[in-house]
Amino acid sequence: MSLTVDVPDDADIDQIEPLVVAAGRQAMAQTLDLACRMVEQATPVTCAHCAGTRGAWDGGDPRVLSTSFGRVVLTRRRWRCHGCQRRSRPADRLFGRLAGGTMTAALRAACVRVGSQESFAPAARTLWQVCGVRVSAEQVRRETLAAGAAAVTRQAEQTRRVLYPTAREWRAQVAAGVARTRRGQRPVAAAAPPARLLVELDGGWVPCREQAGGMEGKVAVLATGRRTDWNGRTALWPRRYVASFAAAEEFGEQVYAGAAQLGGSAAGEQVVVSAGAGWIKHVVRTHFPRALGILDWSHLARAVHKAIRAARPGGQRRAQRRVLHQVLGALAWTGQVDALEQALVGLRTPGEEVAALDSAIRYLRNQRDWLGNYQAWQARGYPIGSGAVERGVEVVINRRLAGRGRRWCRANADAVLALRVEDLNSDWDPLRVEDLNSDWDHSQVPSLHSA
Ligand SMILES: [Zn+2]
Structure with a gap:
């Protein structure tokens, strides 16, 4: 396979780049088609209907795909069985996971990634610009909300495992040294607990389709330490975000589970900082009864x-x-x-x-x-302001969910929120971005979607 790019004599780098991108995408499409050929030829064909092995190639059918590098039309060769005269397409097994759809997993992940960061229509435009593929806003919406619903389920499952483990899960956690407990106590991490757990709590309002006056998204920032961040400022770390439009009761359990995952439920001291709304105090009384509560200064x-x-x-x-x-x-x-x-x-x-x-x-x-x-x-090093969670509300909720003309159903808002929280809690480390730029390792290219 070779790549030909016609570059005008007077072109500069910014004019050459799109030409190279276009040629590169074309080459990628050809490579995908080639891979299709190789799959067809790799194994002796057996008839899908009668399992016969005698037959001959007999024309081809196109298959349209939307990929992370653009729209691709592949040709699937047909094979006619000499036994039953019916046709098979051996390359079809390549597309089994698409379940009749046209989008590849990489593109769907890109839809989810972009759709959780910006409104669906601009997200579709971003995908067109970055991937060179036309996806409708409705497709971005469908992929994002489906992945978000899965993330909600995943997070609820994590919470359940921490708070209500089955006997079997519990034995496994103890055996793995992840947890220890005394009778009637909630599980806590077995490793040396951190000295201090910081919990910051706040809420942000979002216009709602189902509820006049909107609904409140609740956000918690949990941390057991600090570090110097990529911009030279100190930041809370290790840190976890928890966010949901659920009622305080359910949200409180998620916060407790998040704290437990940091080892913070067994921390020597627990400090809660917030602006002191009623639901916040309820959460703290229920799940962090020995915490020191500090009203945001x-x-x-x-x-x-x-x-x-x-x-x-x-x-x-x-x-x-x-x-x-x-x-x-x-x-x-x-x-x-x-x-x-x-x-x-x-x-x-x-x-x-x-x-x-x-x-x-x-x-x-x-x-x-x-x-x-x-x-x-x-003087004792306690935070006296809830700035971290106020920024958290801005990042997790406001930037994507609040704003003019945006009204949400609770389920959809929770789906997008779950994706944003998962993204923030992922291992992606902005401190390492400079390393990537100076010494690019192609085996370490981060995937578009962290989940
Ligand atoms: Zn047959």
């Missing part, structure tokens, strides 16, 4: 500052506000919650209702169990 600070602005408005009170910000901010920062509450109550003017002030006071009372000495927490 920026939420607390914002509530206090809003209350001060609302209670002492106007330009002429700017100096007064500055003092209050300092004093009350210091009370909040050092965990003097009673003094802070009294100071806020003291800002009330008789006969005047200030909504932001009242809601800040209510907030303090409701979040009491998650307030404390932020200064000391920070």
Whole structure:
């Protein structure tokens, strides 16, 4: 097989590249057809109907395929049996797994990969640009949602194995040294548990077809350590994302299972940081009862500052506000919650209702169990903000699921979410990308779809 590319004399590299790509795709299509020929000739033909072995080749039928490098038309040779006179196509066994469809597994994986990252119509355009193959938005949608539904099932199965292992699964885990337990206790990892488990929880709202007002996607970021990331910043690592549109009860079990997979269910200490919504506290009480709960500092600070602005408005009170910000901010920062509450109550003017002030006071009372000495927490290395999970909500939910004109059924939204979580939890390591660029090893080319 040879490759011919006609390159104009005055062409530059950017003009040559598409010519090479086109020629390369053509060569790939020819190679696939050649492989088809080789399969046909590799083994002596037996009749598919009567198992006879005497016969002759008799024309061919085309088979259209959509592959990761474009549309390919293959010719399947027909073979006529001399015994029963019926025809067989020996190359058909190549296509058994396509089940009558036209897309190869590599292209379907690419559909799922792109469809989980962007809306289905732009995803189809991306596939056209990158793979040179026309796939409809509806096909991308179907492949993505089917793979996502499988991912949902897979994740539910993982959760079940951790929380409710069968006796047989349990014995296998203990024998493999993966788990240990005491009677009546949940399984925990047998390897040395990490010193600290960090759990950050938050939610993000998505417009819903079935529910006015939308539905809340719940996200957890779980981590047992830190490392320097590809961009030079420290990042949580090892780390797992858990996300679902399920109710808190079900989501809580997924979070616990995710923590167990990191060994974090047996960690020396457990720290939970969140903005403190009701469902979050329920999850923490149920699955991480000995965890230290920390209310996200920026939420607390914002509530206090809003209350001060609302209670002492106007330009002429700017100096007064500055003092209050300092004093009350210091009370909040050092965990003097009673003094802070009294100071806020003291800002009330008789006969005047200030909504932001009242809601800040209510907030303090409701979040009491998650307030404390932020200064000391920070000195001990605890995170005092839930920035990781806020970014998590942005990455896992908002970028793909939120936005104008997007409305989701719960099942479909969960499917896409499961794919995005699996992608983030996969072994793909951005730290290694530079190595790939400098010393490209063709045997190590990452597959398009990590699952
Ligand atoms: Zn036959």
